[in-house]
Amino acid sequence: MADTVTIEDIARRSGVSTATVSRALRGLPNVSPATRDRVQRVAAELNYSLDSRASRLASGRSMTVGVAVPMAGQWFFNQLSTAIEALMFLNNYDVVRYVLVGPHEQTLLFHQLATSKRVDGLIICTVALTDEDVQLLQDLQLPVVTIEKETPHFPSVTCDNTAAAEVAVRHLIELGHQDIGLITGLFQDPMGFTIPQERTDGYLKALAEYNIPFQERLRIEGNFSAAGGAEAMAKLLALDSPPTAVFTLSDEMAIGAMKTIRDAGLRIPQDISIIGFDDFYLSEYLGLTTIRQSVSQYGETAGAILLELMENPDSPHVKSIELPTQLIIRDTTGPRP
């Protein structure tokens, strides 16, 4: 219980004022090297660090950023958070992840985070923002950056999902495929994800380019999980004339689909080709052809923008950054049988 060393104790034992201790310990200028040294020594002796709770109140900054994601368990979002955490750690910010479970809860959460000053800034991933959300965030002046979701209101980091999907499907077409299945997200999605539509647009564009008519029957609902991919694939295989190739809107769905294909006694790619999206970290080991995007780079980029926004709140230019994608051809795509 002897455990309440404060900045005053350090000040006293160093023979300086608390102001000087604060400056010395935070590495601020206007402290003589000798003084700084002495203060640091005393602080170390007494096992002292500035109390973050008091600092945060006095400075008016919570030194915390929020990362809001629809699903924390998924590889993609963890990759994102990890990159953001690493960057923020270097800048002395704590990062806490918040899981978005629905539009209503989401609005409440944003409101709560902003009004209680729990975070100095927020990175919002993938989900749609309602007008109310935007209003709120702007009124409350919380710095915001979005990932995987462009908005006119905040800086964002995205890729060109439509173009990337087009590349994927073109790859399939050039291998001779005409009947190309599409395993997408939920058709009716409560969180308002737009990625599925963007990628579907790319699929349609590629077909159109080659004058291949779109077949609604080949478009099946998945939910971005392996289980969803497996089920969707089963529906595709049950069709009168199943597709000879499938474009899956995520690698994890592709992995599920591959299981279904193999369980049906079919070979990949001899009987059926499959291409995913993401370049999931194990896709290399599964030989999955896919569209690569650098997920960590999304996180790092968004983090850097947020940092700037927090330091300099009147930075007026809403930058929206679009990162590149790349077709990675491996073993799951081959010529039409």
Place this chain on the structure above:
Amino acid sequence: MADTVTIEDIARRSGVSTATVSRALRGLPNVSPATRDRVQRVAAELNYSLDSRASRLASGRSMTVGVAVPMAGQWFFNQLSTAIEALMFLNNYDVVRYVLVGPHEQTLLFHQLATSKRVDGLIICTVALTDEDVQLLQDLQLPVVTIEKETPHFPSVTCDNTAAAEVAVRHLIELGHQDIGLITGLFQDPMGFTIPQERTDGYLKALAEYNIPFQERLRIEGNFSAAGGAEAMAKLLALDSPPTAVFTLSDEMAIGAMKTIRDAGLRIPQDISIIGFDDFYLSEYLGLTTIRQSVSQYGETAGAILLELMENPDSPHVKSIELPTQLIIRDTTGPRP
């Protein structure tokens, strides 16, 4: 800029004191329903929430818990964090993950977290604690729970790794295998993981049970990644008489190993059997036989203990909890060729 509503404003407009506002808004007892209602209404009108920075200083609790992990990007640790986050969110705690990069940085981090009061409690995963760490954490009175690492000093949540590994290897032996490869962690590991040794012990026990001599040549170093598994498997296949089955200390290494096996033109399990450990979320889709442990349950259990420790710091009983594991037989293990 009109944006500095404080508890006093709410108090004034509600015609009560700040103390009452505080009580009303926090859901504490001893507030009449009418008063609480009025206060809540006023707070809502003014978009007010209690300032978390001020609350934390005044209450002396940071309402934040740390989760320290050696690798944030890995599925296992993300699963853990996600479970902890969900539980803590319900209890109004923020959780922030800290990545442990080495024994020295680790000690520094713990010291910093504790002295700066950045966290009210800490969950430490997998890594070894040095005597210095233990001393520090105890002196500074920071509530600590460990996962995947038993210590006499703090409550822990683990499984019986040795017994589980024994089950895995016994499964292989009962299928007729005698030459059983072992792909383990780094032999010299800077973070002091003990899991590899514990599981290796299980491997040895199973062999001994059946009087199968241990062959050092079959024990290869991996690093708990798919890449490490792939490389280790290559070494195993290069042996004069390669094993007919392999026990891999994680599913992710197994996935890497499976690629190597298939690339070599060998069939699983006809030519070689493989069994992993974890029951990674995609293992089902890869047909991987494995030992299942409930990772989320580790997180939830550790979180619950930490919560209790934080509420009740003098809770003297260091509970150590051991969770069950289970052999999940799928398609990668079969009779010896």
Place this chain on the structure above:
DNA sequence: TTGTAAGCGTTATCAC
């Protein structure tokens, strides 16, 4: 059930 008022341990402004 409600109010009073003394902290909580910093930061930051301004003067020296």
Place this chain on the structure above:
DNA sequence: GTGATAACGCTTACAA
């Protein structure tokens, strides 16, 4: 380069 001191906005005995 350094010091005095007024915030920062809440919580929590204790009293009423």
